[in-house]
Amino acid sequence: MELYRLTAHEAHDxxxxxxxxxxxxxxxLYKRIEETEPKVKAYVTLDKEHALAQAAAVDAAIAQGKEIAPLAGVPGAIKDNISTKGLRTTCSSKMLANMVPIYDAHVIKKLREAETIFLGKTNMDEFAMGSTTETSFFGPTHNPWNLELIPGGSSGGSAAAIAAGEALWALGSDTGGSIRQPASFNGCVGIKPTYGRVSRYGCVAFASSLDQIGPITRDVTDAALVLNCISGKDAMDATSLDVPVPDFTKALVADVKGLRIGLPAEFYGEGTARVVKDELDKAVEIYKKLGAEIVPISLPHTKYAVITYYIIAPAEASANLARFDGVRYGYRSQQATSAPEMTTQSRTEGFGLEVRRRIMLGTYVLSSGYYDAYYKKAMQVRTLICQDYAEAFKKCDVLLTPTSPVPAYKIDSQMDPLSIYMLDVTTIPVNMAGLPGISLPCGFADGLPIGMQLIGRALDEATVLRAAYTFEQATEFHKVYAKLGGKD
Amino acid sequence: MTATAANNLKVSQDDVEHIAQLSRLTVPASEREKFTEQFNQILNYADILEHIDTTGIQPTAHVLPVSNVFREDIVKPGSTLEEVLANAPAVHNDGFKVPRVIE
Incomplete structure (x- = not known):
């Protein structure tokens, strides 16, 4: 087997x-990147010199007979909204096209301590605002399963890199589905951890009450290994949780006997494509055979989740992105003659259309006279959505849903923004309720991977991982490779 | 920024311009019509929230039961001047240089 096809744990062995x-x-990996990048465009920046130096250091340690951490010497890719000291971090925006961070994100610090290798920074929707990776200032990433299609988003570069064999593991970030949806479109495994499980320090803020960093990998074992490495309390993120972090690899047990798997009816309705439902139906049958108990569930506020999210997330974004003023860092327009004009011009020229739309939407829903009708109302509905999940988890241990109501679709599909937002309906509620969710491959339709999502109780990543691992062990979907438009 | 029910137009092109100002942005003239239309489309969709009775429902403050996080008030080393200025678009006398603020 080609080395670039290894899982991280196989590479470690x-x-x-x-x-x-x-x-x-x-x-x-760099040879593979050189060959495939012209087609896929998963990366924004590569860091070959440092990566090879780090690899040499790990080789030296192994030669000396030292014990190495599971991800030591194993090359991975980092989404370009995660701060890497000395390595350009752009958020795929003109605004930060030349930004070289002066500090590491907490997750990067942890991964450096584990002596892992960063191949480079991956493409994304600008400031993680999008579900297609088309809003990137650097142009779209192409889906390795069909190069005319989107890889999903916003962590589209990370997921495409995994599918194309351009990295052995990757980090993404997930505010409304940005890890799970691209994972599903690319046949990968992706985890959004419980809100607070992983420090957000150094992840460029989009919507602070929803953002979480998590792994995108080839299989469930790798996802557990990366999660082990990045989880835990961090003094620099007051919302990171001061709770024990279990060894998630201990959850990798192929056994779901007696596990109660809830099927929320609202996720299998008219909006979900037939081909997606078919694969989910088969997945349910597999779980039944493996001894799980299937429980019908209702999450009645699901239909309100999308608009609630598209009020709350832009509101938070409008505040978070106020820092980009053209003064201290980032893009500055040369057109302005006064300081206030300089800020307005820099923001107008530095942000793309979707980012400007969301900042303005957020400004509007927070503005005097509209706050109660939009923002406050949305935050109340968020409480109802949380309550739906609390009720559901009295009757079951995990929920099984499609990750996305549709498979990957065409680049430049000309859909209006609201229609694209609506497709986030399956992933958004998980962020709203702060719960852990995983996407893993559960079938194919017309040669495209279909993903299923498992949602767990807060801080119960372990049960989600066990259910995912059990399914993976019983199936072969994760062993099928993307062909990048060729025969490979 | 007056909300109007006419033609489901919640915000006019002028309103959009005002929201842009509040956001320290401008909407280029070529984008204004389509931008306003799509902005209204999203706001109109938000009308479905009116169907939910939220009387007595507390807004979500935090998804998990966490409280304030405190630490000892101890001075720790921060970023150096050189680091802070490293990404500045323009620097003058160890400070951020900006265009004239007051005429």
Whole structure:
């Protein structure tokens, strides 16, 4: 097998057994990137020199007989909204096109301590606002399963990199589905952890009450390994939770006997494509055979989740993105003659259309006279959505839903913004309620991967991982590779 | 920024211009009509929230039962001047240089 097809845990085993070196592995990944990037465009920035130096250091440690961490010497990719000291971090925006951070995100610090390797920074929707990776200032990423299609988003570059064999593991961020939906469109595994499980320090803020960083990987085991590495309390993020972090690999047990899996009717309605429902039906049958108990569930406020999100997230974004004023960092327009004009011009020229739309939407729903009707109302409905999930988890242990109501669709589909927003209906409620969710492949339709989502109780990533791992062990979907428009 | 029910137009092009000002943005003239139409489309869809009775429902403050986080008030090293100015578009005398603020 080609080295770039390895899972992270397989690569670790080969490193420890000295069958391969980290330098060999890293070189193989860059060779693959060189070959496939013209088609896929998953990366914004590569960091080959540092990556190879880090690989050499890990090889030296192995040669000295030192024990290495599970991700040590294993090359991965980082979404470009996660701050990497000394390495350009753009959020795929003109605003930050030349931004070189002066500090590491907490997750990056943890991964550096684990001696892992960063191949580069991956493309995304500008400031993570989008579900297609088309709003990137640097142009769209292409889906390795069909290059004419979107990879999903906003972590489209990270998911496409995994599917194309351009990284062995990746980090994404998920505010309304931005890890899970691209994972599903690319046949990957993606986890949005419980809100607060992972520190947001150094993840460029979009909607602070919803954002979480998480892994996108080839299989469930790798997702558990990355989650192990990045989880935990951080003094720099007051919302990170001061609770024990279990060893998530302990949850990788192929057993769902007696596990109560809830099927929320609202996720299987008219808006969900037939091909998606068919694959989910088969997944339910597999779980039944494996001994799980299937429980019908209702989450009655699901239909309000999309608009509630598109009030709350832009409201928070309008405040978070106020920092981009052209003064201290980021893009500055050269057209202005006064300071206030400079700020307005810099923001207008530096932000793309979708980012400007959301800032303005957020400004409007928070403005005097409209606050109660929009923002306050949305925050009350958010409480009702949380209550729906609390009720559901009295009757079941995990929920099983489609990750996206549709498979990947065409780049430049000309859909209006609201129609694209509506497709987030399956992932948004999980962020609204702060719960852990995973997407993993559960079938194919017309050669495109279909993803299923498992949602768990707050801080119960372990049960979600166990249910996902059990399914993965019983199926072969994660062993099928994207062909990048060719035969590969 | 007067809300009007006429033609389901919640905000006019002038309103959009005002919201842009509040956001320290401008909407280029070429985008204004379509932008306003799509803005209204989203706001009109928000009307479905009116159907939900939220009497007595507390707005979500935090999704998990967490309270304030405190730490000892101890001075720790921060960023250096050089680091802080590293990404500045323009620098003058160890400060951020900006166009004239007061005429």
């Amino acid at each position: 080969k490193l420890v057994k000295k069958e391969i070196s980290s330098q060999e592995l890293t070189e193989a």
